[in-house]
Amino acid sequence: MPEQKHKTLKPHWVERFFLGTGAVICFGATFGLAVADRSASATVTGAMTAALLLFYFLPSFESVEAFGLKAQLRARIGEVDELLEQLRASALVSSRINYAHIGWSTRMDGPSWRIRKGWFDELSQNLEDLGLLPEAVHKAKQPFLDFVTLDLFLPFEQMVQERLNEQTRLQTKELASATLGTPPERVAALNSSIREIDAKRQMPPVIDDPLVFSFSALVERRLNDLPIPEGDKTKLRSFGYRIASISDVVQATKSISSEALDELEKYEADAAAWLPAYREIFVEQGGVN
Structure with a gap:
């Protein structure tokens, strides 16, 4: 089992060795060209240095757990989920009031039944778009x-x-x-x-x-x-x-x-x-x- 792990890691070690060595060489060339006032060539070798360093450190970013970003991401997702649930709960309360208000508007001279049906359909569609459970939407519609x-x-x-x-x-x-x-x-x-x-x-x-x-x-x-x-x-x-x-x-x-x-x-x-x-x-x- 350790031998298998060693074989898996070896190619990555070789790649990192050559990438690191190439980056050092390019950086040295960039410094020398800059001193020689050959800015165009220095720009090219500088870009190569940056690219080699990017590929050198890229494996470190494959796991977001590096730098604790995964934990932060989970926390943010949890906050978003909580806010979404609060939004859904608030939407249910306000929609129940709105449904009742549309219903009460039929008691006096108000918008026609066709207009009120349009409001009812739009409000119902908004609740469905929020991903609320059908049972919750039906309860909100009841008034x-x-x-x-x-x-x-x-x-x-x-x-x-x-x-x-x-x-x-x-x-x-x-x-x-x-x-x-x-x-x-x-x-x-x-x-x-x-x-x-x-x-x-x-x-x-x-x-x-x-x-x-x-x-x-x-x-x-x-x-x-x-x-x-x-x-x-x-x-x-x-x-x-x-x-x-x-x-x-x-x-x-x-x-x-x-x-x-x-x-x-x-x-x-x-x-x-x-x-x-x-x-x-x-x-x-x-x-x-």
């Missing part, structure tokens, strides 16, 4: 996606409210036409029903709700204890499930599909765009304004 589902849920909720209004109108009309001959139990039942309807008017929360990932679950929860006929619930459910097929794709893909954008823009252009569908569903029951 905005909640607002998408909320805006898709609102037309269904408008239908629910209209149906509750219709129930209240019918019962109020019957109550107003009650006479002395109307059984007190019926009057009490009508008053109780009207109060129950009023108590069920408030829409359950959608933002930050675990059910936001399943629109059909939101629909079922809303319909579950409404004081309206089961036939009405079935018809409302048919409309809600159509929207569910759009919202659930948004939540599953963490992106806004063209179908979702079309639906959002429809209600953005006309907040009462749900009325034709409502009239179509309940046309045979009457009582629709």
Whole structure:
């Protein structure tokens, strides 16, 4: 084993000997030519000296461990990695705020849904370019996606409210036409029903709700204890499930599909765009304004 090591090192020793000797000779020649005021020749031999010295010391630089540079390089890389992780963490925090801000801008007269989708896509691409884990990016997107589902849920909720209004109108009309001959139990039942309807008017929360990932679950929860006929619930459910097929794709893909954008823009252009569908569903029951 030592003999093999000796054979490996010997060629390097020979090369260094001749390189060193050549450098000394060239340096001496350079000095002599400089004294003789032969600057052109001295320049050539000086360059040869520098080249020979470079090749002489080059093996020393093959390992960056010489002069402790490897340790310094590792330290610098560690600092860069730490700064990158801090940048990624900061980007996640700021992006979550930005996503929420884009979502909240839909509450008032602000940029159109198409513009907001463009912001959403650009922000999402920036996070992906930072090399963040998909799970972290999806979590950051969630505040905005909640607002998408909320805006898709609102037309269904408008239908629910209209149906509750219709129930209240019918019962109020019957109550107003009650006479002395109307059984007190019926009057009490009508008053109780009207109060129950009023108590069920408030829409359950959608933002930050675990059910936001399943629109059909939101629909079922809303319909579950409404004081309206089961036939009405079935018809409302048919409309809600159509929207569910759009919202659930948004939540599953963490992106806004063209179908979702079309639906959002429809209600953005006309907040009462749900009325034709409502009239179509309940046309045979009457009582629709």
